[in-house]
Amino acid sequence: MTENATPTLTTDQLVSRVAAASAVWAATPYAERARVIRAIADALDAAGAELIAIAQEETALAEGRLQGELKRTTFQLRIFADEIERGACFDVRIDRPDAEWPMGAPRPDLRRMLIPIGPVLNFAASNFPFAFSVAGGDTAAALAAGNAVLVKAHSGHPRLSDATARVVQEAAVAAGAPEGLLEVVHGTENGVEALKHPLIKAASFTGSIPAGRALFDIANARPEPIPFYGELGSVNPAFVAPAAAAARPVEIAEGYLASITGSQGQLCTKPGVLFVPEGSPVIDALLDAAVPGPAPLLNDRIASGFVATLESVAEHGAVSVLREGAASRTAEPEATLLQTTADAVLADPEGLITEVFGPVGLVVTYADPAELAPIARSLEGQLTATIVADEVEGDLELARTLVPALADRAGRVLWNQWPTGVSVTYAQQHGGPYPATTASGTTAVGTASITRFLRPVAFQNFPDALLPEALRDGNPLGLPQSIDG
Amino acid sequence: MTENATPTLTTDQLVSRVAAASAVWAATPYAERARVIRAIADALDAAGAELIAIAQEETALAEGRLQGELKRTTFQLRIFADEIERGACFDVRIDRPDAEWPMGAPRPDLRRMLIPIGPVLNFAASNFPFAFSVAGGDTAAALAAGNAVLVKAHSGHPRLSDATARVVQEAAVAAGAPEGLLEVVHGTENGVEALKHPLIKAASFTGSIPAGRALFDIANARPEPIPFYGELGSVNPAFVAPAAAAARPVEIAEGYLASITGSQGQLCTKPGVLFVPEGSPVIDALLDAAVPGPAPLLNDRIASGFVATLESVAEHGAVSVLREGAASRTAEPEATLLQTTADAVLADPEGLITEVFGPVGLVVTYADPAELAPIARSLEGQLTATIVADEVEGDLELARTLVPALADRAGRVLWNQWPTGVSVTYAQQHGGPYPATTASGTTAVGTASITRFLRPVAFQNFPDALLPEALRDGNPLGLPQSIDG
Numbered sequence: 001m002t003e004n005a006t007p008t009l010t011t012d013q014l015v016s017r018v019a020a021a022s023a024v025w026a027a028t029p030y031a032e033r034a035r036v037i038r039a040i041a042d043a044l045d046a047a048g049a050e051l052i053a054i055a056q057e058e059t060a061l062a063e064g065r066l067q068g069e070l071k072r073t074t075f076q077l078r079i080f081a082d083e084i085e086r087g088a089c090f091d092v093r094i095d096r097p098d099a100e101w102p103m104g105a106p107r108p109d110l111r112r113m114l115i116p117i118g119p120v121l122n123f124a125a126s127n128f129p130f131a132f133s134v135a136g137g138d139t140a141a142a143l144a145a146g147n148a149v150l151v152k153a154h155s156g157h158p159r160l161s162d163a164t165a166r167v168v169q170e171a172a173v174a175a176g177a178p179e180g181l182l183e184v185v186h187g188t189e190n191g192v193e194a195l196k197h198p199l200i201k202a203a204s205f206t207g208s209i210p211a212g213r214a215l216f217d218i219a220n221a222r223p224e225p226i227p228f229y230g231e232l233g234s235v236n237p238a239f240v241a242p243a244a245a246a247a248r249p250v251e252i253a254e255g256y257l258a259s260i261t262g263s264q265g266q267l268c269t270k271p272g273v274l275f276v277p278e279g280s281p282v283i284d285a286l287l288d289a290a291v292p293g294p295a296p297l298l299n300d301r302i303a304s305g306f307v308a309t310l311e312s313v314a315e316h317g318a319v320s321v322l323r324e325g326a327a328s329r330t331a332e333p334e335a336t337l338l339q340t341t342a343d344a345v346l347a348d349p350e351g352l353i354t355e356v357f358g359p360v361g362l363v364v365t366y367a368d369p370a371e372l373a374p375i376a377r378s379l380e381g382q383l384t385a386t387i388v389a390d391e392v393e394g395d396l397e398l399a400r401t402l403v404p405a406l407a408d409r410a411g412r413v414l415w416n417q418w419p420t421g422v423s424v425t426y427a428q429q430h431g432g433p434y435p436a437t438t439a440s441g442t443t444a445v446g447t448a449s450i451t452r453f454l455r456p457v458a459f460q461n462f463p464d465a466l467l468p469e470a471l472r473d474g475n476p477l478g479l480p481q482s483i484d485g
Numbered sequence: 486m487t488e489n490a491t492p493t494l495t496t497d498q499l500v501s502r503v504a505a506a507s508a509v510w511a512a513t514p515y516a517e518r519a520r521v522i523r524a525i526a527d528a529l530d531a532a533g534a535e536l537i538a539i540a541q542e543e544t545a546l547a548e549g550r551l552q553g554e555l556k557r558t559t560f561q562l563r564i565f566a567d568e569i570e571r572g573a574c575f576d577v578r579i580d581r582p583d584a585e586w587p588m589g590a591p592r593p594d595l596r597r598m599l600i601p602i603g604p605v606l607n608f609a610a611s612n613f614p615f616a617f618s619v620a621g622g623d624t625a626a627a628l629a630a631g632n633a634v635l636v637k638a639h640s641g642h643p644r645l646s647d648a649t650a651r652v653v654q655e656a657a658v659a660a661g662a663p664e665g666l667l668e669v670v671h672g673t674e675n676g677v678e679a680l681k682h683p684l685i686k687a688a689s690f691t692g693s694i695p696a697g698r699a700l701f702d703i704a705n706a707r708p709e710p711i712p713f714y715g716e717l718g719s720v721n722p723a724f725v726a727p728a729a730a731a732a733r734p735v736e737i738a739e740g741y742l743a744s745i746t747g748s749q750g751q752l753c754t755k756p757g758v759l760f761v762p763e764g765s766p767v768i769d770a771l772l773d774a775a776v777p778g779p780a781p782l783l784n785d786r787i788a789s790g791f792v793a794t795l796e797s798v799a800e801h802g803a804v805s806v807l808r809e810g811a812a813s814r815t816a817e818p819e820a821t822l823l824q825t826t827a828d829a830v831l832a833d834p835e836g837l838i839t840e841v842f843g844p845v846g847l848v849v850t851y852a853d854p855a856e857l858a859p860i861a862r863s864l865e866g867q868l869t870a871t872i873v874a875d876e877v878e879g880d881l882e883l884a885r886t887l888v889p890a891l892a893d894r895a896g897r898v899l900w901n902q903w904p905t906g907v908s909v910t911y912a913q914q915h916g917g918p919y920p921a922t923t924a925s926g927t928t929a930v931g932t933a934s935i936t937r938f939l940r941p942v943a944f945q946n947f948p949d950a951l952l953p954e955a956l957r958d959g960n961p962l963g964l965p966q967s968i969d970g
Contacts, residue, residue, distance in 0.1 A: 027889065068589055068590075071588070071589040072588055072589060075587055075588045075589065076588075083970075086970075088967070091933075093911050093912035093933075094912060095908075095910045095911055095912040095913075101908065101910075102560055103556070103557055103560045103561075103908060103909050104553055104556040104557060104560065105553075105906060105908065107908050107910055108902060108908060110908065110910055110912040110913055111912055112912040112913070112914050112933070115892060115893075117925075117926075118893075201918075216705075216710070217705070217706075220701075220702070220705040221702075224865075224866070224918070224919045224920075225701070225919055225923065227924075227926065380709075381709070391948055396951075399951055400951070403951055404512065407600060407942045407944075408600075408603075410942070411941065411942060411943065412942070412943040412944075412945060413942065413943070413944050413945070413947075414944075414945040414946060415944070415945065415946045415947045415948065415951070416946055417593060417945055417946045421590060423580075423586065423588060423590065423592050423593060423595065424588050425580045425586075425592055425595055425970075426578050426580055426967065426969070426970040427578035427579060427580040427595040427596055427597040427943060428580075428595055428597070428943060429597050429941045429942060429943035431940075431941065433686075433709070433940075434709045434710055435709075438710065439712075440602075440940045441602075441712065441939070441940045441941070442941075443941060447970070448576075448578075448597070448941070454926070455916075455918075455925045455926045456896065456914045456916065456926070456927075456928060456933070457892045457895070457896060457897070457898065457914060458896065458897040458898070458912060458913060458914035459892075459897075459898050459899075459900070460897060460898070460899040460900065460902055461899060461900045461901055461902045462898075462900045463876055463900065466881075466884055466885070466888055466900070482573070482911065484911070485568075485571075485910075485911040485932070
């Protein structure tokens with residue numbers, strides 16, 4: 001499918017339509033925006049059965065999984081609506097004039113806040129047809145921030161994308177939002193054309209490293225470069241400390257296998273590598289634990305990528321198969337575990353610490369916990385890193401070395417929990433140094449993601465009536481205002 | 486000069502030295518960091534006479550101007566030290582576990598804060614040998630954020646750069662900071678080598694559009710791209726509304742001329758274009774007002790660039806000379822005013838709305854205030870935009886159209902004040918859409934600039950003792966903690 005959703009409109013026309021809506025939407029009061037966003041969430045919930053039926057036809061995801069994902073998606077819209085009414089995300093700062101300012105010159109009246117960045121292009125993901133797609137996280141954040149959105153639909157669920165867009169569009173217009181608040185394009189060429197369009201002021205992306213890097217390069221090569229918030233790839237290493245490995249091998253093995261087989265391993269936070277002590281009972285437990293039976297991957301492209309990457313890692317000279325799943329090299333695989341050593345990882349980190357999108361894990365045995373810190377420090381950027389340890393000396397000593405090293409390489413560090421299942425909260429961080437993302441200073445999940453689609457402006461010496469309401473004396477909107485620092 | 490300041494060390498060795506210091510500095514408690522930064526400020530103040538003498542030899546800036554700039558520089562270091570002790574800049578967020586979280590799955594314990602981004606490379610500016618150079622704004626912000634800094638010295642003041650670095654280094658080490666907290670390289674090749682170095686994690690720049698764009702492209706083409714905070718160029722248009730032009734022409738003309746001749750017009754916020762009503766008394770006042778006599782520009786490169794750009798604008802078919810300064814096309818010019826019309830600007834915005842670094846202004850006459858909003862909307866990104874208007878109907882009506890258009894195109898919008906003289910405050914915003922900067926989401930001046938050199942990390946389900954102190958229960962550092970939203 002390479003036609004746009006509204007086939008009578010070209011990509012250029014769709015961008016212009018979104019840009020016109022964006023100007024109106026940016027000037028819409030926060031409470032009004034919040035009302036529209038909640039109406040969108042309500043409409044998506046109401047259309048849930050119909051949308052989930054289409055999603056089941058287009059993806060291999062189970063009904064329960066899709067129901068949970070839609071619930072997450074509408075919750076996300078609502079918490080973002082709440083967030084812009086609370087208003088801390090606009091970072092309002094007011095400096096009153098100060099003739100004695102110790103810099104050496106009088107301080108003027110300066111008032112700064114974050115305003116909408118402009119029309120946003122959002123490249124949707126394959127693996128979350130709701131939560132990282134048409135009405136997903138980046139769309140919700142961009143809308144809350146005050147920007148209209150053009151979504152480049154993922155080719156894995158084109159009809160669901162159009163159906164979702166229609167629900168959003170009808171609900172938004174019925175609630176008083178401008179036409180064009182959200183539009184959809186299909187096809188790589190249209191996506192690239194939109195990314196190069198001068199009216200697009202920011203872009204977001206969830207997908208693979210090669211595709212994300214190619215789009216990042218296009219965004220930066222524009223005559224006017226724009227921020228490109230790409231979430232690309234992550235191995236999400238997990239480190240099991242010796243005492244924990246000895247004390248609770250079955251719990252660790254079952255937890256790990258559940259985490260790498262959830263959604264058939266097609267999650268960006270899947271813990272793809274597990275470090276365990278040599279000869280640990282965790283290894284036996286990994287062999288004994290039950291895993292789900294063979295199940296289809298999302299689509300043919302992901303299946304062929306999975307088989308190829310799995311085979312390339314499995315054929316590495318330092319890798320052996322620990323547990324081969326049924327039909328493991330097909331489009332409907334059961335989970336597979338590979339095995340190598342910490343020495344081998346240190347010798348060839350790039351060859352072994354690599355993302356395999358699907359139900360497979362690499363178990364890395366270490367002879368001495370002291371081998372782990374150098375590995376942690378040499379990691380490429382990650383979305384997450386996990387420590388499984390007990391609060392006893394030895395494990396704690398290891399943790400004190402690993403925590404700062406992992407915080408330096410990952411956006412989220414976990415203690416005795418698995419990284420899959422990313423909660424939408426105020427303190428969530430879903431990001432990390434490259435290649436996990438192209439913008440480690442921001443998050444793709446949680447209320448802090450709204451800031452991605454805002455930019456600061458200061459107003460100097462303005463009469464109150466000409467200021468945005470958020471910056472006025474008397475604080476008519478009741479937002480948090482930081483006054484004189 | 487293409488040798489590094491410590492000629493026995495290569496650029497690679499200097500980067501490694503800075504990276505080693507950065508790891509130690511990142512782990513240094515905020516209060517300790519603040520103490521070191523204040524010691525650096527004290528040492529720079531103490532060395533002021535010596536440093537200013539070198540600056541006078543290397544630049545054409547007057548002693549009083551340099552004294553003010555040094556005062557601004559040390560004030561900046563101190564206010565940033567205060568800011569990290571106050572700690573709001575670390576954006577601490579704590580979500581406590583919530584089994585009933587309405588997303589559909591229990592919310593874990595999540596704690597998020599901003600941590601140091603890693604070693605920073607700072608390309609210094611020509612026009613502020615103190616405030617945007619070795620110990621200037623980006624260095625102060627990066628140090629406060631917890632990163633060591635490698636400065637690429639500007640070729641316009643190499644000896645001052647080395648002397649400043651020595652003062653900083655000695656003060657820092659005496660106060661207990663690691664060796665290598667701040668180092669200097671000289672020469673474009675060494676700067677580019679450092680920018681490509683994998684241990685450098687962010688870069689900042691103040692300078693021209695071509696140089697800034699070239700470095701931005703290098704930063705983004707790295708195998709691991711890094712944030713590049715470039716402040717490039719800005720015309721800073723000012724719009725005089727009809728009533729104000731009629732009521733106070735002399736005040737406006739004198740204020741404008743003072744703003745474009747301060748520091749010989751070599752300021753990034755110089756209001757390079759002034760829109761006034763056709764036949765306005767402001768034009769006569771601009772012809773009558775006194776201007777400073779001829780004075781040297783910063784250096785030969787800037788002088789030749791000034792003459793060439795001034796001539797190219799002056800030769801534009803739609804441009805005439807309103808007031809030619811003495812020696813106006815030399816390295817020691819007096820201020821010059823050119824003149825054109827709003828129609829001409831709309832017909833060729835790129836040819837006419839262009840930065841001339843030096844004491845020149847383009848006066849644009851408009852026949853109808855309605856001509857101004859389309860021009861405002863068509864502007865390239867700007868650091869500032871200024872409205873000069875009276876609070877009477879007519880002017881206010883114009884302002885209500887211009888303010889949102891200018892906020893969309895500029896980082897700071899002013900009302901009846903001139904944009905030069907950028908105060909260092911909590912609410913300052915010195916940035917703007919490209920080409921004003923390469924990162925419109927951040928600021929180069931003011932306490933909010935610390936955030937440029939931080940990145941978020943979340944800790945999930947951690948024992949209190951293993952968390953960074955800022956995230957612990959009981960809040961031992963007493964920083965602002967946002968709990969459960």
